Amino acid sequence: MAATTKRKDPVIEELRRLLGTRLSTSGAVRDQHGRDESYHTVHAPDAVAFAVSTEEVAEIVKICAHHKKPVIPFGSGTSLEGQVMALHGGICIDTSQMNEILEVNAEDLDCRVQAGVQRLQLNEYLRDTGLFFPIDPGANASIGGMVATRASGTNAVRYGTMRENVLGMTVVLADGRIIRTGGRARKSAAGYDLTRLLVGSEGTLGVITEISLRLYGIPEAISAAVCPFDSLAGAVNTVILTIQSGIPVARIELLDEVQMGAINKYSKMSHPEQPTLFFEFHGSETGVREQAERVGEIAVEYGAKGFDWAIRPEDRSRMWQARYDAYYAAIALRPGAKGWATDVCVPISRLAECILETRRDIDASNLTAPIVGHVGDGNFHITFVIDPDDPEEMMRAEALNERMVMRALAMGGTCTGEHGVGTGKMHFLVAEHGEAVAVMRQIKVALDPDNIMNPGKILRL
Numbered sequence: 001m002a003a004t005t006k007r008k009d010p011v012i013e014e015l016r017r018l019l020g021t022r023l024s025t026s027g028a029v030r031d032q033h034g035r036d037e038s039y040h041t042v043h044a045p046d047a048v049a050f051a052v053s054t055e056e057v058a059e060i061v062k063i064c065a066h067h068k069k070p071v072i073p074f075g076s077g078t079s080l081e082g083q084v085m086a087l088h089g090g091i092c093i094d095t096s097q098m099n100e101i102l103e104v105n106a107e108d109l110d111c112r113v114q115a116g117v118q119r120l121q122l123n124e125y126l127r128d129t130g131l132f133f134p135i136d137p138g139a140n141a142s143i144g145g146m147v148a149t150r151a152s153g154t155n156a157v158r159y160g161t162m163r164e165n166v167l168g169m170t171v172v173l174a175d176g177r178i179i180r181t182g183g184r185a186r187k188s189a190a191g192y193d194l195t196r197l198l199v200g201s202e203g204t205l206g207v208i209t210e211i212s213l214r215l216y217g218i219p220e221a222i223s224a225a226v227c228p229f230d231s232l233a234g235a236v237n238t239v240i241l242t243i244q245s246g247i248p249v250a251r252i253e254l255l256d257e258v259q260m261g262a263i264n265k266y267s268k269m270s271h272p273e274q275p276t277l278f279f280e281f282h283g284s285e286t287g288v289r290e291q292a293e294r295v296g297e298i299a300v301e302y303g304a305k306g307f308d309w310a311i312r313p314e315d316r317s318r319m320w321q322a323r324y325d326a327y328y329a330a331i332a333l334r335p336g337a338k339g340w341a342t343d344v345c346v347p348i349s350r351l352a353e354c355i356l357e358t359r360r361d362i363d364a365s366n367l368t369a370p371i372v373g374h375v376g377d378g379n380f381h382i383t384f385v386i387d388p389d390d391p392e393e394m395m396r397a398e399a400l401n402e403r404m405v406m407r408a409l410a411m412g413g414t415c416t417g418e419h420g421v422g423t424g425k426m427h428f429l430v431a432e433h434g435e436a437v438a439v440m441r442q443i444k445v446a447l448d449p450d451n452i453m454n455p456g457k458i459l460r461l
Helices: 010-022 027-032 054-065 119-129 142-147 194-198 232-244 257-266 285-301 313-322 326-331 347-365 391-410 426-432 435-449
Strands: 049-050 071-074 091-094 101-105 111-112 166-172 178-182 207-214 221-228 251-255 276-283 308-310 338-347 371-374 378-387
Touching: 010 049, 010 054, 054 071, 054 091, 054 166, 054 178, 054 207, 071 207, 091 251, 101 119, 111 119, 119 142, 142 207, 166 194, 178 194, 221 285, 221 313, 232 251, 232 276, 232 285, 232 347, 251 257, 257 313, 257 326, 257 371, 276 285, 276 313, 276 378, 285 326, 308 313, 313 326, 313 391, 326 378, 338 391, 347 371, 347 391, 378 391, 426 435
Parallel strands: 049 091, 071 091
Antiparallel strands: 101 111, 111 207, 166 178, 166 207, 221 276, 221 308, 251 276, 251 371, 338 378, 371 378
8 A cells, every 4th residue: 555645734845934943843832832931731733833023924925824723922931821823733933032122212112112111121121211111910921912912011010011012013913914003192083092992902903022011210219018917808908098098008919828839849938828019109218117107007007027128120020930830839839730820800898708718618628829909909819729630620720710700800800900801801701791701702803813823712603
């Protein structure tokens, strides 16, 4: 019997002619690009294209569009809801080599960067200008990925999220057209706001290749503190009264006693294993001192056990690194397990109720699931430390997650404050937005009629 010859993929052949060695079909490279930081199963693309310019991305997308081949944008792979998985195969466009900072306009407090620029890279570049970019999701994510997932993080309580800090962008649409949205002006009433439409679109409407960002002056003074509490309720109520009092704190992070124990073990620290708030204050020397004093007075009323201050940059860095390590510290509580990080966001007045009811659910479930929160804006996370191959354990985690999300929606909140929808939270979108989801589908179909842009994310078509 004659041996059969495997048919070559015409898309891969065309892309290889375009990109040469910057197209990879290696199994290891494909697997790396078929997973993010979530527990979801790897779904590898057919190939990975390492693009170096907007024009090259456009050529890649045109080839894929002609053959109706899926396109999955990839930044640094730090997403948490399966946004980069190639659920239907296709071509992953890796933007990591598009990492140039194109211009900084210090006088106007803005800059323009390629999508592959990473958060820490940008702030290192900006340091000598006296400016910084404040959005800090913890991971050293790419700016393009942060735009695509509408990232937020620890500084959002003062500086907002990516939605408030993106001035415009360059995007390659599903047919290969290149469009530019927004501009450097601080406001505009000209036409539909395509920038806001594309922020948070998770690669389902186009590939983001360049972004214009709002920048801020580095504060004259910065101080940080860690403060343990007798109770979770006391810590959360301190947050609520601080925000309602109008104190302009830069960051307020909540870690429950389970998470603090995990951090002590993982980061070799010795904090009390109690519900704890991490604070940071930005401003003038006088302003920072006044903010800290006012917060201290509120905290004492709710059972605070004293502040451990960090003033020197290296001490602040060490303190916040422990907070950034929270996800990996949680997973380390159970060697061999995986992490499933999920989040909700509620109006600040309902935050204590939502967190405390969720903590009771966790305790009743017999699951390991620390709570961490960017609580200054009503956003908190659970990290389920689970065995995805244990159906009964997964069922308990899914039930708890659903109760938490539906509780948040009933309180006027959202199913995700910053992780995005991806593939993990698609079924909650209708519960949150109702008939508006049909309008989202119409927009998707209008811009991507063949559903090649990151299919299987956000919306089911």
